Amino acid sequence: MNNNYHIIRIQQYLNGELNDDEMYRLEREALDDPLLQDAIDGYRMQQEVSHRRLSLLQQRLAARIADQAKERDAFFFGWQRLGVAATACVLMVLVLVLLWMRNHHLQPKVTEKEVKVELAPVVQVHAQAAGDEREFDAMPNDGWQQFNAYLSEIKEIPAIKGQIVLAFKIDPAGKPYAIQAIGKADTLLITEAKRFLEEGPVWKGKKGKIALSFE
Numbered sequence: 001m002n003n004n005y006h007i008i009r010i011q012q013y014l015n016g017e018l019n020d021d022e023m024y025r026l027e028r029e030a031l032d033d034p035l036l037q038d039a040i041d042g043y044r045m046q047q048e049v050s051h052r053r054l055s056l057l058q059q060r061l062a063a064r065i066a067d068q069a070k071e072r073d074a075f076f077f078g079w080q081r082l083g084v085a086a087t088a089c090v091l092m093v094l095v096l097v098l099l100w101m102r103n104h105h106l107q108p109k110v111t112e113k114e115v116k117v118e119l120a121p122v123v124q125v126h127a128q129a130a131g132d133e134r135e136f137d138a139m140p141n142d143g144w145q146q147f148n149a150y151l152s153e154i155k156e157i158p159a160i161k162g163q164i165v166l167a168f169k170i171d172p173a174g175k176p177y178a179i180q181a182i183g184k185a186d187t188l189l190i191t192e193a194k195r196f197l198e199e200g201p202v203w204k205g206k207k208g209k210i211a212l213s214f215e
Helices: 003-015 020-032 034-106 144-152 187-199
Strands: 125-129 162-170 176-182 207-214
Touching: 003 020, 003 034, 020 034, 125 144, 162 187, 176 187, 187 207
Parallel strands: none
Antiparallel strands: 125 207, 162 176, 162 207
């Protein structure tokens, strides 16, 4: 038996590649040649085993593909659910913000209060000499008109009204000192009147007596 020849014919026979005459002739030869029959049977068994192995591999491959498809679907649907949930959360936050803004604009602004500011009345101060000129010879160095102009320029004067008389002495620099209030007067009037003399223009003379009117 030509081994190579018979192997090719056997494979063709098992694969169904021979025509009817060739298949019949090979089967007749196998009846007369036990070795050929054994070879055919052996190749047939080997082919069946190969088919079974191939089928098993196909089953495993199909199972793995199915598992991967399930994992992919589960992953996809998981992320899809997360995306839907995140979108819903964002929309809910936007709705809440819009509702808050709407209510905020509709509510009256209770925090805004109308504040009425009452302007302090303007206090005018006028000064003039008081007492006997022979005893109280002091007078403003630039005259009474300039001294009253100085008083009119003072801005920070408390809202007080009244009259006060002050007696004082003049130092060598022309500044009043030893200032004393004559008679009864409001403490605030006394304080402000003394301040006007101490911070005001220089004087001439030795002793002075002045009457201040807060109007």
